[in-house]
Amino acid sequence: MNIDKKIVDDLVANDVSFVTTVPCKQLAGVIEEVENRDEIFHIPSNKEDEGMGLCAGAFMGGKRPMIIMQNTALGVTLNTLATLTQFYRMPLPMLISYRGELREPVSCQVEMAVHTKALLAQLNIPTYHFHWQKDVEEFDNILKYTFMSNKPVAILTDANFWGGYGDQ
């Protein structure tokens, strides 16, 4: 199974047509797939809170948005998640590479990994953790759940899910 393609197929099937991204090595394939799809407008952002602002505007303009980002950025988005996405009740699927988990080669990444789930829990953000490739089967349901509930929802995807970190 090509999980990059499966994820983007699910986005298209759920009418997600506005995607903003800040890269992570693990997300390179899915970002490339997003960029190549005609059904999706891909707009790279420079910082993740900026991207969430773009998504809020796109949602109010009638599009279903999504952000693809690394978990190390969670801290810079807390104010935006609380005072924009949640306060105004807007849906936002967040596909997050969960760096610093099993099979992580870069020790510094662990420092935010240990806070990731705690921060998401503190914000009452529904959180899913993809560890095995087959976990991607849940993605379609998670998207439906996000747009049903009008909430930000986190999908943490670790190195094992992506098939390892790559050349080490």
Next chain:
Amino acid sequence: MIRSEILKEIAPIIRDHLVVCNIGLPSQELHMIDDQPTNFYMLGTMGLSSSIGFGLALAQDKPVISIDGDGSVLTNLGTLPTIANNATGNYTLLIIDNGSYGSTGDQPTYAGMKTSLSAVATACGCENVIEVQDKDLGPVLQSAIDSDEMTIIVCKCDSGNIKLPVITMDPVVIRHRFMEAVKA
């Protein structure tokens, strides 16, 4: 002129358009001067007025005006390259540059010192950047809205605030009312 005087002057120009208005006194002033369903008031999230308005402009065809502040643009400078490189003609960014963090008591910003936001916007790749003095804003804003090209306006003005109440409208009501106006 101070920000509230500027908003009073441009209210008739922006009344029928989608407006995303910056956190704090700018939203409170616009709400008091001319509350419209086409106004999206930010109650928090300093810095994202330009991003929210730009996302909205990309998602649909109606003209969108983001009313932003110098301090807020400085806190989200990354917005300018994004806007420049994905330009859309229905978008106007109006930066009310009073050289201060007005809403928190007029502490000076770097935009009131050596930093030129219009030069920054140009360097970021924005093609129509107009720096204008407060009293000349009206016609410049009108032609920016009318034109098919995206425009960034940096409006230089005085710092200063008037006393006025906070917005008590529920955020979900603001958002719902605004989305109905977007669809109308």
